[in-house]
Amino acid sequence: MASRELWRHEAFRARLAAAARGWSVPEGFCSADVPEALKIRAQEAIIRASLLYGTETAIIKDRWLKKIDTIQLKGLRTIFHLKTTYAQLLAGKELSNTSEMIYKKAEETLGRPIMKF
Numbered sequence: 580m581a582s583r584e585l586w587r588h589e590a591f592r593a594r595l596a597a598a599a600r601g602w603s604v605p606e607g608f609c610s611a612d613v614p615e616a617l618k619i620r621a622q623e624a625i626i627r628a629s630l631l632y633g634t635e636t637a638i639i640k641d642r643w644l645k646k647i648d649t650i651q652l653k654g655l656r657t658i659f660h661l662k663t664t665y666a667q668l669l670a671g672k673e674l675s676n677t678s679e680m681i682y683k684k685a686e687e688t689l690g691r692p693i694m695k696f
Contacts, residue, residue: 652681
């Protein structure tokens with residue numbers, strides 16, 4: 580039983596890495612003159628395809644969902660050209676780039692609720 584759990588964990592880590600690589604490849608895409616809504620939809624598609632394809636019946640643990648959210652937030656920060664709250668703290672600025680603010684901005688940009696994982 581433990582070996583099956585380890586296999587699932589390793590398989591999920593590999594999928595996380597693929598999703599992170601898949602999103603970092605179109606770096607020029609984020610700086611290009613492309614509407615932010617299109618960038619967000621592309622990010623959702625890349626993450627969904629990389630992580631969830633073929634795992635319809637898999638049980639996704641809460642700690643894995645947090646990691647998926649981290650990848651999603653990192654992509655949204657890239658799209659909106661925002662720094663993390665930690666980078667703001669180091670720069671002595673007000674901590675305004677919270678996760679909630681970033682999701683709200685993405686929802687306003689898309690005109691619909693953001694697909695959280």
